[in-house]
Amino acid sequence: GQIDGILVFAYEVTTQVQARHQAEDAARQLAEVNQQLDSSNEELAATNEELLASNEEFLANNTELGRTQQALRQLNEELEARVEARSREVQAALREAQQQREQLRTQQRLLSQILGQVPAAIATLTGPEHRYSFFNDNYLALTGGRAQLSRPVAETLPELVQQGFIKLLDQVQATGQPHVGTEAPLQLRDAATGQFVQRYIDFVYQPIFDDQGRVQNIMAFLVDATDKVLARREADQQRGLLHTLFMDAPAPIAILDGPSYVYQLVNPAYQQIFPSRALAGRPVFEALPELVGTAVPGLLHNVYTTGEPFVTQELPLELARHDGDVLQLLFFNFTYQPRYNASGQIDGILVFAYEVTEQVRARQAVEDNRQQALALADELALTNQRLRRTNTDLDTFVYTASHDLKSPIANLEGLITA
Structure with missing residues (x-):
């Protein structure tokens, strides 16, 4: 019954101790992260204060913009004043041009000698009845051969009366002021068919004065603008159609x-x-x-x-x-x-x-997701590889441990049964 030995039973807890140490390290790291988070929150609060200051500066900029707009209105008023002054200068220039036209009266007789060679329809009309004293071939062609020397315009081309052209000639005869028309509509009767033909003309009724300054003749200078007007209208229609297509x-x-x-x-x-x-x-x-x-x-x-x-x-x-x-x-x-x-x-x-912003961002998002998926797959493969190595090491450890403990356990069993 005397003690002749000591049985020692031991269990290695190294892994548990290391795990506890790791847990303690993780807790310390978590505390550090929380402390950093608190610091970040303080920085965020400071940023919000800066943002409020920026908003106040933005309001101040809007106030400055209002002052700038007021200055712009003042500049516009000054510009309008300058335009008005310029208009007065233009009117003065026009009056000067009128004086220069009066100085050219003596040259108009020479002009009548070359009118027949001008590529435009030209006629000179004499007296208050506006009788033909001259017309060139282009004018005769424009009227369809109906113009006749010494006869009044109203008799040879009666359709001009209702269209207002005779009234314009009367006005030039009475006032001595020229009249300019641009792309004026003109309907002339076709002598062959009796039908009216629509034309457009650019024309000038220019008074010609005698030595006493009285209107002696009126020169009618006409250019057939029909083709130009029709072409522009077609171009306008095409532009209008194109504009509609663009806008729609x-x-x-x-x-x-x-x-x-x-x-x-x-x-x-x-x-x-x-x-x-x-x-x-x-x-x-x-x-x-x-x-x-x-x-x-x-x-x-x-x-x-x-x-x-x-x-x-x-x-x-x-x-x-x-x-x-x-x-x-x-x-x-x-x-x-x-x-x-x-x-x-x-x-x-x-x-x-x-x-295509949305399409590009969608494609970029898909590409980012693909890259993330590839990275995740690589990480998973690496984790699986590490896990396989761990499992292999664990299997080896279990096998070795079970083999090494087999004899001591058998001895213990023998002692206990004894």
């Missing part, structure tokens, strides 16, 4: 006029990009000053000077949709197409644009 188009369209690129036309779809910003009638870089430092000025200059259209896809531009807004990164597909005038010279640029 669902895609953004604008027309920039002249080398200053003034917005001559802005359709609703284009205006919708900048809902509250005034574009029409303003140069593009005045209406959208944020474009000055971009590639747009160079692109417009190249199209305007070379006539080469420009087409691009997903061009990034930082723009503000509303005046005073912060700049946003927007993406556009657009075409710059040169516009030519009747002389074949470039006088503007057609802009066909389409905003």
Whole structure:
């Protein structure tokens, strides 16, 4: 019954102790993060105070803008005064021109000798009845061969009475003041068919004075403007149709006029990009000053000077949709197409644009998600690899432990049963 030995039972708790130490380290780190979070909250509060100060500065800027607008109104009043003064100068110049015309009376006799060679319809009318004293071949052709020397205009061309042309001749005869008509409608009866033919004429009724300053004759100078008027009307119709098509188009369209690129036309779809910003009638870089430092000025200059259209896809531009807004990164597909005038010279640029910001951002989001998914897959693969190594190490440990403990446990069992 005497003690002859000691049985020792032990269990290694190294892993638990290390885990507890790790938990304590994590708790300390969490406390540090909370402390940093408190500091961030304090910084955020300071930022909010700065934002309030910025808002007050913005209100002050609005007040300054009001003063600037008042100054602009004063400048407009000064401009109107200058325009009025300029108008008086123009009127004085017109009076001087009238005096110069009076000095040219003596030269009018020489002019009558060459009227037959002028490529226009010309006739001279004498007396209050406006009898033909001269007409050239172009005038005879215009009247369909009906003009006759020494006969009054009202007798040879009676349709002119109701159209007011005889009244205009009476007025020039009575006042001595010339009359100028531009693209005036004129209906002349065709002697062959008896039907009236619609024409348009540019004309001048110019009084010719005798030595006593009395109206002796009236020179009628007429140019057939029918083709010009009809062509312009057709062009106006085409422009009107084109304008309607542009304004109804669902895609953004604008027309920039002249080398200053003034917005001559802005359709609703284009205006919708900048809902509250005034574009029409303003140069593009005045209406959208944020474009000055971009590639747009160079692109417009190249199209305007070379006539080469420009087409691009997903061009990034930082723009503000509303005046005073912060700049946003927007993406556009657009075409710059040169516009030519009747002389074949470039006088503007057609802009066909389409905003693709949402599409680009959606594609970028998809790409970001794909990259994140690839990164997550790589991380998962690495984690799985580490887990497999851990499982292998654990299997080895269990196998070794079970083999090494098998003999001691058997000895213990023998002792206990003894």
